[in-house]
Amino acid sequence: MSINPKPDQSNWEPTVVAFCCNWCSYSGADLAGTSRLEYPTNIRIIRVPCSGRVNPQFVLKAFQKGADAVLVAG
């Protein structure tokens, strides 16, 4: 059995929620900005003080509210 998230995949853009550690990946995302590196708009960053802060509940909440992918970076 295959699970297809959306029937029409041609224009489908996933929503990605990223939990980024303030000290590394969040500042890395800032560096991407200062270096003017372009990436798609469908990634939304939430700042956390450490990737260790990310409770599995936050990840489940994101999926529950419609996120297609969750990135924990730290």
Added chain:
Amino acid sequence: MKRIGVFVCWCGSNIAGTVDVEKLSEEIGKMPNVAYSCNYKYTCSEPGQEMIKDAIKEHNLNRIVVAACSPRMHEPTFRKTLAGAGLNPYLLVMANLREQCSWVHHDEEKATEKSIALVRRAVQKAEFAVPLEPTTDSVTGRAMVVGAGIAGIQAALDLADSGHEVVVVEKEPTVGGRMAQLDKTFPTLDCSICILAPKMVDVSGHPNIKLYTNAEVDKLDGYVGNFTATIRKKARSVDEEECIGCGICWEKCPNSVPNKFDMGLGDRSAIYIPFPQAVPSVPVIDRDNCRYYETGKCGICQKLCPKDAVDFEQEDTFVEEEIGAVVVATGYDLYDPTRYPEYNYDKYEDIITGLHLERIMNASGPTDGKVKRPSDGKKPEHVTFIQCVGSRDSQKGHEYCSGVCCMYTAKHATYLKEHYDIDSSVFYMDVRAFKKGYEEFYRRTTDQFEADYLRGRVSRVYGEGDKLIVKGEDSMLGEQVTLETDMVVLATAVEAKPDARKVAQTMGVSYDESFFMTEAHPKLRPVETNAAGVFLAGACQGPKDIPETVAQASGAAAKAINLISKDEIENDPLIANCDTSRCSGCLRCIPVCPYSAVTEEEVTEWNHGEEVTRTAVNVNESLCAGCGTCSAACRSGAMNLRGFSNEQILAEVEAICL
């Protein structure tokens, strides 16, 4: 009731050029908990901040969202604005519209859509923001400087002159570092040791300085303002208190080994001081090369010592020092040129590095300042320099420019001509002489002292008879060139010390891919690190010349003085706290805490008229760094992180997914 004010910043055209700020502030204004929403060209400017203060009063706002640049940039600025308007500074939430939206996207419509989600997230976080008060801690008014090269010496003297006690820890048996090995310094051709030695003596004699040589920092515990350093004093085999530095021991020692300080060009005894101006003038026994340690016989030094200071049984000892701030000044190393097999550095004695030449030219060096070839002792008539050995070469060396080699090569070429009448040729990639007096110096090297600069790389160096042949390219003429020369000097790259990574980890400082330690901000916080209370000076942070090192060392000292002069410091209130009424006492939070900030405690409470004692936990506010790992591990939801609470993050997730 929450009355949230949202201020959208244009950042000139940085944000407004990509995001429709009018639409954004209008959309956000429709949110039920937003009492006021506006946009402004430069929110961080004086009038921008005044506007926020006025709006807080006029609209009776009690939570503020600033949608502008990264919070890593201006969160402190806007927190002060809130405090200025009488609001608790921690009622501010920022939305990162510049670094994480307008600068990385070009599609205006999509960027505006994303910006709405980002600001909505911030608004929902602000909904759950609570006022926070920082706690305070006392500060130990002493500092530690790790490394006593010119960077460490300068930082230590500045700190000591400000009236603070300084602990200086140096790995080598003497202070002085690399600068002590140099002969002259560019662009003024000052004698290096002549300007350094007085400072070395000052460090050892300063009433506020406690000097540990032949010692290393094993461990750094504690936190900003209150560190405890464990220092390992390596066995010297000589009693520092008793020794008077008379020199009988090293004169009579029968063993002879290559002198590391002279780059192996000369010899020293097994009991030695690294160089005549060494501070302290107390010898150390090189146990790997000492006859007594090898055979159990000899002991001449011990027999001859008039003060009975030689102690073969001496062992490493440990001391603990309480300090408030740390300056790391551990310096650099030089690239190993054997990684360029075409230069045949390990095959021919007359192919040397710049630092070898420094020792050869030095009056107290192995040749007493006479320029001689290491192979046959003859004076060379022509010397060829090869620049960028290990620098600007991502294949075999480092991608970065070492910054000092162009100038030290020019110095060598100038000095060889001026004092020894030796001609030189220099193979270079680009000459980078960009500081005060450097370009003028380089011009004199080529014009007045007639050094022959050839732009191009060298493909091979090999011996022929008693000459060396250098084959390379002159890319200006587009020709292959072959030079016959007497000595080849490689301008080897500056690189991090082999133990830089270990030192950085001990100090809690981050490092880059080349193992240079990283400053907190490349422009605005160049001497601070991400470890609060730890500062950087000199080449451990990146290649530097002496003037820049001294400037940075004074900067680091000023920052450290700033910290340790205070009676108390404020702790960041964004830390964990435990609601003991909900704590089940499972103690899952204790092993996950990287800072050992969580401790078990007994709580006594009244339960149905009975006094009950049970296990819970307590967070040490000074040790907690606010990572929040404990709250992610907490099963009962008792552990929460101020400023990044469970309620806040869940609200953010919900808002951002809409």
